[in-house]
Structure formats: structure tokens, C-alpha cells
Ligand SMILES: *[C@@H]1O[C@H](CO)[C@@H](O)[C@H](O)[C@H]1NC(C)=O
Ligand SMILES: *[C@@H]1O[C@H](CO)[C@@H](O)[C@H](O)[C@H]1NC(C)=O
């Protein structure tokens with residue numbers, strides 16, 4: 001055999017072995033000396049695993065094996081990586097059982113990682129109870145991540161927001177469940193800001209604040225086939241307090257709300273600038289929701305705001321096929337500012353009744369322009385001719 005032939009055969013054998021492995025190297029945190037006892041901080045082991053996987057060019061998997069618990073202090077997983085990367089999260093992660101930072105921070109942060117998938121049956125427990133009177137500590141943060149998929153994992157008891165998407169695009173969040181007590185403050189489920197093309201489906205979110213909140217500079221968000229409650233509902237905003245608002249193309253469809261504060265809501269501060277437009281709220285089931293349909297141009301949670309001219313322009317919002325019960329009489333609130341009215345509001349096939357009361361639900365309308373079609377209960381008196 002010539003040297004060239006021998007080299008060629010060796011190459012074929014090497015290729016065969018590589019293809020038998022499916023080209024995909026698995027990096028288990030246990031092989032990088034994670035203690036997996038739920039007591040020792042495994043942050044360094046996770047970072048070492050990430051560094052190895054992230055520099056592998058053939059679609060590596062970072063494995064957090066099941067039936068074990070890993071204690072993690074604050075960890076940032078930095079991209080970019082050499083290729084798309086999957087984190088298989090079958091084991092459970094717990095936050096330290098104490099105050100782990102005094103600054104705004106994410107327990108687990110992913111920064112500038114493109115082609116990231118986080119998938120598995122594992123749980124991330126923020127052990128947030130001791131935090132619930134201070135804020136700005138989030139559980140799982142993604143920033144500057146394109147082509148991101150988060151699937152199946154369970155998030156629990158964050159100190160504040162559970163999952164944040166900031167400056168991300170092409171995001172799929174599927175079959176993720178999130179739980180924290182109804183009275184835990186500011187524990188939003190999923191927050192989307194400065195992001196494009198986010199698709200949230202089949203999620204179950206039970207928290208103390210918004211199930212999903214959609215903040216400024218965000219375009220094309222869908223939330224579908226998901227359940228919400230307890231919590232404050234699915235909210236756009238609050239908008240226009242510090243920034244010029246820009247939100248467009250938001251769809252919430254086929255979702256169920258049980259016992260939430262609002263169902264679907266667009267909220268903005270008086271005096272804001274910018275726009276929020278292109279909303280479709282469709283096929284929603286409300287059970288015992290305080291105010292199922294809300295547009296609030298006077299958002300002011302501390303109730304200490306002065307009347308200010310100007311406001312974020314809210315337009316093109318469709319509410320179609322929304323059924324169920326409200327726990328307060330005012331099932332619909334469309335409260336728009338005197339200086340920037342709401343335009344293009346459309347309601348069709350809406351039927352909301354006041355739970356446990358014989359009196360009908362009602363609607364509060366201020367400076368809102370639009371049309372209705374078919375059955376709309378409670379009835380709407382738009383401001384069109386004023
Ligand atoms: C979202 O799209 C806009 C243009 O429509 C672009 O300016 C912006 O950078 C995009 N944001 C992200 C996070 O990709
Ligand atoms: C909106 O986002 C979804 C999900 O990421 C994507 O599939 C779709 O193409 C986007 N639509 C537009 C008009 O950009």
C-alpha cells in the first residue's frame with residue numbers, strides 16, 4: 001500500500017467513527033467536576049463545560065443530567081460559539097439559599113449566543129421567597145441571542161422576572177412552565193423587549209405579575225395555546241415612561257386566563273411618545289378575570305401622576321372571539337388620552353359576563369375610536385363622533 005492509500009483509508013475510518021457519533025459531542029457538566037449535590041456551587045464546572053462546548057464547531061450538546069440538583073451562583077454564558085449549541089437541561093438547578101447579589105442581575109444569563117437551544121425536563125428554582133421585597137434579580141436572561149429555542153423546562157420562584165428576552169430575534173419558547181405564588185411581587189413570567197419575531201406557544205404561566213410582558217422596541221410577538229393565571233395577564237407595556245415607544249405586530253391567540261387581574265392589556269404612561277400598533281387578540285377564554293380587555297393610557301401604579309398632554313399612540317387593535325367571565329363589573333376598559341386618542345379598535349364576537357352577579361358587566365370607554373361587528377357584550381359606545 002502506498003502512503004497516500006494508507007492515509008486515505010485512515011481518513012475514511014476517522015470519518016466513519018465521526019459519523020457514528022452523529023458529529024455531535026456531548027459535554028456533561030458532571031465530567032467537568034460538577035458536584036451535583038445541590039449544596040456545592042457548580043458555577044465553575046458549568047462555565048468550564050460551556051467553554052469546551054462553545055468552542056466545538058460541530059453542534060455540541062452541553063448536558064445537565066437528570067435526577068440531580070446543581071447549585072449555581074450567578075453565571076453568564078457568553079457567546080458567540082463556534083456553532084449552534086444545545087443545552088440539554090434534564091437536571092434541576094437551584095439558586096443559592098441566600099442573597100447572592102446586591103446589583104441588578106440574572107442568575108443565569110446568555111449573552112450573544114446565536115443558534116442556542118435550551119431543552120429538557122429540568123427545573124430552575126430561583127428560591128426567590130427571601131427576595132420578594134427587593135427587585136431586579138431575574139432567573140434566566142437572554143440578550144443578543146438570535147435563533148433561540150427554549151423548550152419544556154420549568155422555571156420556579158424567581159426573585160423577580162423569570163425569563164427575559166432582550167435584543168433577541170427569531171425566538172421560540174415552547175412548552176415552558178413557570179410557577180411562583182400569586183402574591184410574589186414583580187415575578188413576571190416572560191418579558192420580551194427590544195426583540196423581533198418571538199413565538200411563545202403551549203406555555204403555562206402562574207405567577208404574581210404579568211404572565212407575558214411585551215416592552216418597547218419589539219416587533220412580531222405571538223403568544224398562543226398558553227394558559228395564564230394566577231397573575232396580571234398578558235401585557236403590552238407599560239410604554240412611554242422613559243423611551244419613545246415602538247411596538248408592533250402582537251398576536252395573542254387561543255389562550256386561557258384563569259383568575260388573573262387583566263386578560264389582555266395595553267398600558268402606557270401619560271405624556272409618552274411613540275406608537276403601539278397592530279394587535280390581534282383572538283380566541284381567548286377568560287374565567288374570573290378582573291378586567292379581561294384593557295387599554296390604559298393613564299397607567300400609574302402608584303396613583304400619584306399629574307395630568308400630562310401627549311401619549312403613546314395606540315392603534316389597530318382587534319379583539320375577536322373572546323368569551324368568559326369577569327370578577328369585576330367593568331369587563332372592558334378602553335381608556336385613551338384626550339390629546340392622543342386610540343384609533344382602529346375593533347371588537348367582534350365578544351361575550352363577557354360578570355361572574356356570580358345577575359347584573360350585566362359593563363364597559364368604560366374614553367377617547368377610543370373603532371367599530372364592532374356581531375355580538376359584543378358588554379356593549380361598546382365608541383367616541384367616534386365626539
Ligand atoms: C429588529 O428589526 C429592526 C428592523 O425592523 C432592526 O432595526 C433591529 O435591529 C432588530 N432587532 C433585533 C434584536 O434583531
Ligand atoms: C414573525 O415571527 C415568526 C416567529 O418567529 C416568524 O415565523 C414570522 O416569519 C415572522 N413574521 C414576519 C412578518 O416577520
Ligand SMILES: *[C@@H]1O[C@H](CO)[C@@H](O)[C@H](O)[C@H]1NC(C)=O
Nearest residue numbers: 224225252253254255282283
Ligand atoms: C386555536 O387552536 C385550534 C386547535 O388547537 C386551531 O385549530 C386554531 O387554528 C387555533 N386558532 C388560533 C387563532 O390560533
Ligand SMILES: *[C@@H]1O[C@H](CO)[C@@H](O)[C@H](O)[C@H]1NC(C)=O
Nearest residue numbers: 256257258285286287323324
Ligand atoms: C374556558 O375555560 C374554562 C376554565 O378553564 C373551561 O371550563 C371552559 O370549558 C373553557 N371554555 C371554552 C369555550 O374553551
